[in-house]
Amino acid sequence: MHFHRFETAGVSIICRNPHCEGRSQRCPLPMPSQREAQPAQLSQGDRIMHDQISEGFMVFVSDGAEGIGSVREIRHGLPELLVYIENAGDFVIPLSAVKAVHSDKVILDFDHLDLRLRNAIRHARDSEDPDYVSPASEDE
Template identity: 50%
Template sequence: MQEPIEPGYMVFVADGDVGVGAVREVHADSRELVVNIENGGDFTLPAEAIRDVHEGKVILDMEHLPQAMREALKHPHDAEDPDYEAPGSQDETAGQ
């Protein structure tokens, strides 16, 4: 049995991959959820589009996703600055 899905859970194409979005809404009555895909917007998905749920992660089933969402998933991180490094991410001994 899958654990219940909650807003804020991260969304993944495959377990172990980088997250591509997050759950915004869960509609238990219609068995649908709204997910926001980075750089792609919001999509409403049927329960069949979920392969697995565990540890606050929602793993998608690509075969059951709308075509527009599949297209959005090709480029979820394109808007990110490739030169950005989070504070503290560099080796502090570098350059000494």
């Protein structure tokens, strides 16, 4: 197999593209980061779920539970969401981990989440003071 090495931006690259054989050492192909990303094809179920979700929707692990975060971004053309989890930051969540969408809420399927995200969800409320009592309003 033919291959050649070339440098770009101070990085040494090995090209194994058979179409480069016999050409100069500077590979004419664009770097992978410059290639056009092909949008993922969403399944019909994912597309329906995707279209029902809006930025700002609250995120829950079950109906009736406390919210654990909110949708920051809907990745158009990709089967995923960017979700902020309280006390942990932003996480990319695949649409396959969304169990339901209704009433401006996204309900996740906890069993379909990766371990790092599960741990973040378990600690979403850690910074809350369990002894906190809200001040009485002036109406009371």
